[in-house]
Amino acid sequence: MMLSTWVEARTTVQTTVVSLTIGLATLAGIALWMSLSAQRAATHLHELNEISDRWGQVVQNVDVADHAMSDYLRSGAPVMRQPLASAAGAAEESLRWLGDNGGPADARAAGMVGDLYSDYTTLLREVVALGDAGDQDGAAQKADQAELTVVSLRKQLSTVVQLKRLETTEYLQNAERHNGQLRAAALVAFIVDLGLVALCTLVLLGHRRQILRQAAKSEHEASHDALTGLANRTLLTQRTEEAIKRAQFSGQPLGLFLIDLNRFKPINDTLGHAFGDRLLQHVATRLTSAVRGDDTVARLGGDEFAVLLPAVGDPANAMLVAAKVHRALEEAVDLDGLSVEVGCSIGVAMYPSDSTDAHDLLKHADIAMYAAKRNRLGTAAYEPGLDVHSAAQLTVVSDLRRAIDQQELVLHYQPKADVRTGTVCGAEVLCRWQHPRLGLLGPDRFIPAAEESGLIEPLTQYVLDHSLAQCQQWHAAGWDVPISVNVGAQCLHDLTFPDQVSDLLKRHGRQPDVLTLEITESAIIADPRRATEVLGRLRELGIRLSIDDFGTGYSSIAYLRTMPVHEMKIDRSFTTNMRTDSSSGAITRSLLGLAHNLELEVVAEGVEDEETWTALAALGCDIVQGYCLSKPLPPDEFAAWLRDRMLTGLTAPTA
Numbered sequence: 001m002m003l004s005t006w007v008e009a010r011t012t013v014q015t016t017v018v019s020l021t022i023g024l025a026t027l028a029g030i031a032l033w034m035s036l037s038a039q040r041a042a043t044h045l046h047e048l049n050e051i052s053d054r055w056g057q058v059v060q061n062v063d064v065a066d067h068a069m070s071d072y073l074r075s076g077a078p079v080m081r082q083p084l085a086s087a088a089g090a091a092e093e094s095l096r097w098l099g100d101n102g103g104p105a106d107a108r109a110a111g112m113v114g115d116l117y118s119d120y121t122t123l124l125r126e127v128v129a130l131g132d133a134g135d136q137d138g139a140a141q142k143a144d145q146a147e148l149t150v151v152s153l154r155k156q157l158s159t160v161v162q163l164k165r166l167e168t169t170e171y172l173q174n175a176e177r178h179n180g181q182l183r184a185a186a187l188v189a190f191i192v193d194l195g196l197v198a199l200c201t202l203v204l205l206g207h208r209r210q211i212l213r214q215a216a217k218s219e220h221e222a223s224h225d226a227l228t229g230l231a232n233r234t235l236l237t238q239r240t241e242e243a244i245k246r247a248q249f250s251g252q253p254l255g256l257f258l259i260d261l262n263r264f265k266p267i268n269d270t271l272g273h274a275f276g277d278r279l280l281q282h283v284a285t286r287l288t289s290a291v292r293g294d295d296t297v298a299r300l301g302g303d304e305f306a307v308l309l310p311a312v313g314d315p316a317n318a319m320l321v322a323a324k325v326h327r328a329l330e331e332a333v334d335l336d337g338l339s340v341e342v343g344c345s346i347g348v349a350m351y352p353s354d355s356t357d358a359h360d361l362l363k364h365a366d367i368a369m370y371a372a373k374r375n376r377l378g379t380a381a382y383e384p385g386l387d388v389h390s391a392a393q394l395t396v397v398s399d400l401r402r403a404i405d406q407q408e409l410v411l412h413y414q415p416k417a418d419v420r421t422g423t424v425c426g427a428e429v430l431c432r433w434q435h436p437r438l439g440l441l442g443p444d445r446f447i448p449a450a451e452e453s454g455l456i457e458p459l460t461q462y463v464l465d466h467s468l469a470q471c472q473q474w475h476a477a478g479w480d481v482p483i484s485v486n487v488g489a490q491c492l493h494d495l496t497f498p499d500q501v502s503d504l505l506k507r508h509g510r511q512p513d514v515l516t517l518e519i520t521e522s523a524i525i526a527d528p529r530r531a532t533e534v535l536g537r538l539r540e541l542g543i544r545l546s547i548d549d550f551g552t553g554y555s556s557i558a559y560l561r562t563m564p565v566h567e568m569k570i571d572r573s574f575t576t577n578m579r580t581d582s583s584s585g586a587i588t589r590s591l592l593g594l595a596h597n598l599e600l601e602v603v604a605e606g607v608e609d610e611e612t613w614t615a616l617a618a619l620g621c622d623i624v625q626g627y628c629l630s631k632p633l634p635p636d637e638f639a640a641w642l643r644d645r646m647l648t649g650l651t652a653p654t655a
Helices: 002-008 010-075 079-087 092-101 104-133 135-222 233-250 263-273 273-290 315-332 358-374 387-405 447-453 456-476 497-506 520-525 528-540 555-562 582-597 609-617 633-648
Strands: 254-261 297-301 304-309 334-335 338-340 344-351 379-381 409-419 424-435 440-441 485-486 517-522 544-552 567-570 601-604 624-626
Touching: 002 358, 010 079, 010 092, 010 104, 010 135, 079 104, 092 104, 092 358, 104 135, 135 233, 233 297, 233 304, 233 338, 233 344, 233 358, 233 517, 254 315, 254 358, 263 273, 263 338, 273 297, 273 304, 273 334, 297 609, 304 315, 315 344, 344 358, 358 379, 387 424, 409 456, 424 456, 424 624, 424 633, 447 456, 456 485, 456 497, 456 633, 497 517, 517 528, 528 544, 567 582, 567 624, 582 601, 582 609
Parallel strands: 344 379, 424 485, 485 517, 517 544, 544 567, 567 601, 601 624
Antiparallel strands: 254 304, 254 344, 297 304, 334 338, 409 424, 409 624, 424 440
16 A cells, blocks of 8 residues: 555656656667767777878888898899889888877877988988999998898887887777776666666556546546535436436336525624535435435535435325425534524425426426525425516516616615714615616615626616715715715625725715725625725725624624724614613613724614614614614605705704
């Protein structure tokens, strides 16, 4: 196991490949070196042989001249004169070549031998000249001198030739020793490369096994969810198609559930993705335990699951299994000492009564699931009439795109007042949709669709643009009314959002402090790092920030302490009931104390009567908002209300 792990390690592969490359390069370098060395040796030997031949030729010329002189003196015949005359000076050309082309030693030796050979040649020519003059005695004397000279010449030549032989022998020995070293190095390199080739083969085999394992893993991952190990949408579709084919022969109906967790998103946003992932794994285990072994449980993504029930029998049996699954997921989950309840909505579709196609079967289960979620049924079976509701939801999204483009959205303004003086200190902007067929729609009819479809960002831009334009008109009329605009999570996660708001303020000529952006806790907790960065940039621009509906979600004091906000809004669910419900009153007092300790202004929503206003004033609340002041009003009615309030001089109620 350890060897297999080592062979498949990335460092082993890299080291082996690099080592083999170096080894092969070394072997090739040695081979090239051997070839070059052999070539240099052959060239040098050729040069040595050529020089030796030249010295041999000099020796031969001297011998020929000496023999020719002896023959000439013995015979005394004129016919022997010509060989002697021709032999005299015959070695001069070879000596000159040796001086010009030989090595330094050859050049020096050629110079020494040349001087002596020059004397010898002069004596031979004098012998010839005296013989031609008939002076045989003089010729004999010169011949004796020449004989003495040739003896010295032969000694020098013998020494030179012997040295050349020694030089050649020594060079051959050195060349052989050098070649032997290269052959040994080549043998070592060959053995090392052979070992590296064997190791590479082992590594390749190891990687082949790894590739096969990876292919099997990739095949599994392609058909299974990485987090839970359940089947994914692809495998679910494949198994549904196979189950439909079997059902066509057996006549047994099959059921398909689509399951969506009800409260997973706030849990995931509040407690973190790691906690959410563990919760999904726990849900997967419960689902698997609640169905049969041959049923397929799949995770389709996010908090959506599906269950395929082949040969379920009839719709009644499918609904019994759905009820069992629902009960299993309704039970609280204990993780890290924290008990959480998620709940679920289940949509049930049957083959062949609801659909004969795998894709449509899943689609119908999805429609039934949304019906269960919308009507809080827990479990719902598919009915053809549910398609109309699904289509209506799609129509809302399509119409909303058009409404934004054609400016069908209208803004209403609900005033806010100082608790102590009753002075109007701002207004919250509330969006309504003047639908051409359905009339005036409240935000609950289209805001969820906008958030799900990604239209919340252009919708927010629309509200900011038109409300700042209205703010400028009021300013021109002499009324400075700061406005508060609700901002969704997607805007807080968009790093360009602060620049967009700044551009709108500049376009309408308003200072940043006239604008308050209201944000929810869940929008912050969903991505605290990015939300903190966006909020920090908004605060640097001078824009006021408010936490909306604090206390209704999974409130995190740690996040509240670090967020760069100016204001906290207490939800109407606490303020409306604070005088009749002791729990709501206690929560309101706690939230006020918390906010003031964090140096935040407090706005109480849902103030319906003067008694609640007075009670909030006694608790130290800063600003109130609600029907006690006014309901949300269109811009013209808001301006008229503001004018009347200024004329009548209404103030805060007194205890």
